[in-house]
Amino acid sequence: MDQSKETSPLLNSGASKNYSDGENGAYASHKQGASIEEAQVQGSSSSNENQPFSIGGLSKRQKTVFVLLALANLYSGCGFSLLAPFFPQEAAKKGASGTAIGLIFSSFELVIFIFSPIYGNYLTRIGAKFMFVSGILVGGSCSVLFGLLNKCPSGEIFVVMCFAVRSVEALGLTGLLTASFAIISNEFPNHVATVFGALETASGIGMMIGPSLGGLIYQIGGFGPPFYLMGGLIFLNGALMFKFLPEIEDASSPRKQGIWKLLTSVSVWMSMIIILSASIGISFTDPTLSPHLEQFNLSPALIGLVFTIAPALYGLSTPFFGYLSDTKGYIFSILILGNLGNGIAYLLIGPTPYLPFLPSQLWVVIVGMIVLGLSIGAAVIPTVKCMLLGACDIGFENNLDTYGIISGFFNSVWCLGGFLGPTLGGVLVNEIGFNKASSVIALFSFFSVLCSVIYSVVNKVKQKAVIGSVDLQVSYSQIPKEPPPIESV
The missing domain is CATH 1.20.1250.20 (MFS general substrate transporter like domains)
Known part of the structure; x- marks a missing residue:
């Protein structure tokens, strides 16, 4: 019997070629009770999946989704790293200790760590598009609000407000990240890792240019303008996502596990x-x-x-x-x-x-x-x-x-x-x-x-x-x- 016909439909036929090497063999028949005929059907259904990823080969819908996701990841990466060159100095002027400044930065990851599984559990009930767009809009709003924090009184009030705004911004980004991967898997089922890697490139570019852009605008206009500009760009991207991102439907039966x-x-x-x-x-x-x-x-x-x-x-x-x-x-x-x-x-x-x-x-x-x-x-x-x-x-x-x-x-x-x-x-x-x-x-x-x-x-x-x-x-x-x-x- 041809071994490639035993590969799970989740694996494209490119993976099947390496079946004999043991790369994906454990998933070849993850439903061990399946009949031989079912395995053959699965193998034949994946015969057209081994197509290299290319922008030209995408449908109009997929191109729209890909571009919008790339922009969202670019702006998110840029917004996340924007404050690195100048915020520690500004926070120190406001009386924040080095420990408090470090916790303000790390609180972002802590919030995402706690709430990501919760968002993932309720994704289909909330809706992937709504979670994605609302996450962008929350992030854009918090970016603008963060630019106003230099107006806060120094000391504990400033530190608490930084924690509050940064934490709510992290909640928005959690929704964006969770829905983003779900949309990738749904829209590009045969190229999940490829598209995920491409979007990581966009995010990486944002992380790279964020500090330079933030430092330049801060030098020109002070504390607020870097956050106002980035908040505006994120808002614009959210509006485009609301207008052009297709509805992501899930017609599957309710999850039992x-x-x-x-x-x-x-x-x-x-x-x-x-x-x-x-x-x-x-x-x-x-x-x-x-x-x-x-x-x-x-x-x-x-x-x-x-x-x-x-x-x-x-x-x-x-x-x-x-x-x-x-x-x-x-x-x-x-x-x-x-x-x-x-x-x-x-x-x-x-x-x-x-x-x-x-x-x-x-x-x-x-x-x-x-x-x-x-x-x-x-x-x-x-x-x-x-x-x-x-x-x-x-x-x-x-x-x-x-x-x-x-x-x-x-x-x-x-x-x-x-x-x-x-x-x-x-x-x-x-x-x-x-x-x-x-x-x-x-x-x-x-x-x-x-x-x-x-x-x-x-x-x-x-x-x-x-x-x-x-x-x-x-x-x-x-x-x-x-x-x-x-x-x-």
Whole structure:
């Protein structure tokens, strides 16, 4: 029997080509009770899915959705990073302590961590379009309000208002992020990882230009104008989304499983470990790398340039890794290489004292940032598809409701890492120094490599068992149920 016909319809035929390599074998027959005929139908229904992603090949509806999502991610990334160059100084003038300023920044991730699963659970009841558009409008409103906070009295009132506005803005972004991934999965079912990677590029561009744009406008017009401008752009994007974003319908039957059943999937747990590890690592550098670079007597502009290396390469590489995940099916190979690259990158950025042949020079740090930028996308992007496949493997339907739940968990775990990374990084650097602290962060990535390898090996064992069982059923089905009649002489 042709093995490619055993592949789950969630996997396109590109993934089926690597079935024999064990990349997706565990999902080949996630409904083990299905008949041979059903498996054959599933295989034939996916025969046209192995089409490379291209803008020209999209329908008018898909192009509209893609462009609007890209703009939303661009503005969101820009708005999130806009205040980095000037807010700490302004907040200090208002009497905010360094700890309070750090908590104002990290409260954003904490709110998203708490509310993302809740938003994902109620996505289909609220409506994907409504959640997306309302999230944008809330974010735009809060951006404008944040620009007015310099009018607040100094001291506790200023700090409390910053927390309040930042937290409500995070609630809006939670709705945007949760609905965004669900819309991607619904509109581009055969290219989920590719489109997700492309939108991550847009978000990365926003994160890169946000500090520069914010600093420039702040220098020209003061505290308020950067937030007013960004709030206006976000509002405009929200109006366009309301006008042109198609309604996202979900005609599936009501979900029987609770959202926490998702945590019974080993694949989902593995994905969340990888996401958490990657997020802790990338956010670890936010408060710690700049002081580490001061030993090289770099100007603030050059330090900023070093910071942009990893986000720039991440944004450029994510569509490629999404393409490999969608059309080639190299999910576990990419995950293993990506996490291995992350671990090596943090050893270089330190550089780790446990590899004495690594010199403590600027070029080593730059090489580490380059490796990190290329590997972080490989470690993160395939987890999206891995979580979706794991959810369907335990009985969740391949529908908008499931996409929302997965989106909620993905964003929640990512933001948990974004909250823990700077906190853990600050503690480790104070206690053991940056070199050893980066080595500890590298261990998180190497642990993710170990999880991926173990899971991949178990996958191959299960795959061989499934193939052997199917082949046995086929052989048995070919045995005549009655002996042939004896021909008379």
